[in-house]
Amino acid sequence: MPHPLPPPLRRGPRTARGRFGRHSTRRRDRAPAVVYASPVVDTDQLLVVLVLALTFAFFVWGRWRYDAVALLALLALVLVDIVPGDAAFAGFGHPAVVTVAGVLVVSRGLQNSGAVDLLARWLTSAGSSPTRQIAATSGVAAGLSAFINNVGALAVLMPTAIRLARHAGNSPSSVLMPLAFASLLGGLVTLVGTPPNIVIATFRSDVSGEAFAMFDFAPVGLGVALAGLAFIALVGWRLIPQREVDSDGSLFEISDYLFELRIPDGSSAHGQSIAELGAASDAEFVVAAIVRNERRLALPSSFETLRAGDVLVVEASGEALDVLVAEAGLEVAGSHESALSELGSGDVVVAEAVVMPDSPLRARTVVDVDLRRRHHINLLAISRRGRQSRSRLGETPLEVGDVLLLQANRGELPAALERLSCLPLAERGLSVGRRERRALLAVSIFGGALLMAAALRLLPIQVAIAGAAAVMGLVGLLSPKEIYESIDWKVIVLLGAMIPVGGALEETGLAADIAGALVAVSGDLPTWTTIALVLVIAMFLSDLVNNTAAAVLMAPIALGVASRLAASPDPFLMAVAVGASAAFLTPIGHQSNLLVMGPGGYRFGDYWRLGLPLEVVITAVAVPLILLVWPP
Incomplete structure (x- = not known):
């Protein structure tokens, strides 16, 4: 059936209610103008296009933090008088922002309580078959992600998934990408599963007076998630390049960089502390242990005084070793194998840990954070x-997803990793969070909030979730410090800044013009093709920029398309929700994708091998379900 000719749109002075607030006004008014299907782009629209183009360019470039880029975009629109100055930061009080922050806090409370661990334990019976392991780990990840933060669910399950793969002789690369993708699929099922769903729900509230409820996403999201999980477990994982690991499953081979050096009589190292020896040398090295009079001192203090006759277990490159030996007058005393045996002993362990997105190590060196002393x-x-870095460790800025080989005291390492927001991978017995085993209490609090908001509808979702977060703090599931640390402030700033930017897209008429272009492209084709087009565009954007930003920018366009077609906005908004959460082509599309890149040994080009066919499956399943559940 051909699309009806869109009626003229009349745009007068911008004093209407918009996303800038109930009484937002512009400093200059224009005479009313009639805009038809092919409008002339005005100055404001050109400015918005320019700001958005630069914003996307910086998002893709990735050198600047996306929250900073979003804030600069907002300020630019304020300076050119597109966004009113008195409403510039109204987005930070938006219900979507409050809900996202609350969900992050509640997710941390559930992790601390041990509730998430109960599901993770079940994975130990998954067997050795890659298909069974992937089906089990991915299914649990999707189930958790429907109710807690995607990255939080992934962080809890990733160590277990790696151990299962290694014990079965499989490469961790076969399970980690499916695990990350499953955490995104699970978020499609509920309102709180992913920030794009929360954003889309508030846009629906603006146009119809009622937001999508907690489980309104389930009929489409659950079908898409199940289809995606089935594809990943049965076919998709076979498309992932299998990265080989060492026979012991380690990502590291450091034996060639370990040496035993003896301090002879007359050496300048005699009487110096380890810190003084390092300061006096041009070589970069780590003293991992000292053998003194047949007594082994692992992980010595940097203030430990060295003596003649000491044997130092040193980790260094061959070039650095030559410099150190020449400068301090040391002697090579033992083999690589004997040095390796000295690394972990007694209370000292060697463990692998991955740098998380909120880690203070991100973009800093170990010298900057004074890792040894502090x-x-x-x-x-x-x-x-997946490749061991050969650069100087002290001068290498760390990145999200880097896997670190650490030596520390067994009793101190869990707390240190928690402070550094690093996820332990290899050393057994280490865990993230305090695991207070108060699972029933945490689940009851969260369930009560959902009951009040979703079933009884006594409270708005943002109030119910914020209340659950507050109660978790009051009963001791979260400390005040953990409450603030659990909130991903980059996402909060991004969302708070992008909401007015999305409003500018709508109020300048640019969203309506883009919607008209999409309708024109679909021509006389059925409505489902336009829904599919909206979904695919949102999907493409989420592969390049943050999925929350993609949802904020695509929602006004989807509403414009629905208006042009005189159709219900629901199917188009639901298409944006699915597309914005389907970031599977690149590691930069979502933090979950980036987090598994290092432990899985993936390269940038590996993601599309599984991601592209998965996105085809999602589109093929989502569009019919949207038409069935949310008819236009």
């Missing part, structure tokens, strides 16, 4: 994208 940890090696 945290009593030696950094022995770095694995980045």
Whole structure:
């Protein structure tokens, strides 16, 4: 059936209610103008296009933080008088922002309580078959992600998934990408599963007076998630390049960089502390242990005084070793194998840990954070994208997803990793969070909030979730420090800044013009093709920029398309929700994708091998379900 000719749109002075607030006004008014299907782009629209183009360019470039880019975009629109100055930061009080922050806090409370661990334990019976392991780990990840933060669910399950793969002789690369993708699929099922759903729900509230409820996303999201999980477990994982690991499952091979050096009589190292020896040398090295009079001192303090006759277990490159031996007058005393045996002993362990998105190590070196003195940890090696870094460790800025080989005291390491927001991978017995085993209490609090908001509809979702977060703090599931640390402030700033930017897209008429172009492209084709087009565009955007930003920018366009077609906005908004959460082509599309890149040994081009066919499956399943559940 051909699309009806869209009626003229009359745009007068901008004093109408918009996303800038109930009484937002512009400083200059225009005479009313009639805009037809092919409008002339005005100055404001050109400015918005320019700002958005630069914003996308910086998002894709990735050198600047996306929250900073979003804030600069907002300020630019304020300076050119597109967004009113008195409403510039109204987005930070938006219900979507409050809900996202509350969900992040509640997710941390559920993790601390041990509720999430109960599901993770079940995975130990998954067997050795890759298909069974992937089906089990991905299914649990999707189930958790429907109710808690995607990255939080992934962080809890990733160590277990790696151990299962290694014990079965499988490469971790076969399970980690499916695990990350499953955490995104699970978020499609509920309102709180992912920030794009929360954003889309508030847009629906603006146009119809009623937001999408907690489980309104389930009929479409659950069908898409099940289809995606089935594809990943049965076919998709076979498309992932299998990265080989060492026979012991380690990402590191450091034996060639370990040496035993003896301090002879007359050496300048005699009487110096380890810190003084390092300051006096041009070589970069780590003293991992000292053998003194047949007594082994693992992880010595940097203030430990060295003596003649000491044997130092040193981790260094061959070039650095030559410099150190020449400068301090040391002697090579033992083999690589004997040095390796000295690394972990008694209360000292060697463990692998991955840098999380909120880690204070991100973009900093171990020298910047004074890892040895402040945290009593030696950094022995770095694995980045599956390859051990050969650069100078002290001068290498760390990145999200880097896997670190650490030496530390067994009793101190869990707390240190929690402070550093690093996820332990290899050393058994280490865990993230305090695991207070108060699972029933945490689940009851969260369930009560959902009951009040979704079933009884006594409270708005943002109030119910914020209340649950507050109660978790009051009963001790979260400390005040953990409440603030659990909130991903980059996402909050991004969302708060992008909401007015999305409003500018709508109020300048640019969203309506883009919607008209999409309708024109679909021509006389059925409505489902336009829904599919909206979904695919949102999907493409989410592969390049943050999925929350993609939802904020695509929602006004989807509403414009629905208006042009005189159709219900629901199917078009639901298409944006699905597309914005389907970031599977690149590691930069979502933090979950980036987090598994290092431990899985993936390269940038590996993601599309599974991601592209998965997005085809999602589109093929989502469009019919949207038409069935939310007819236009």
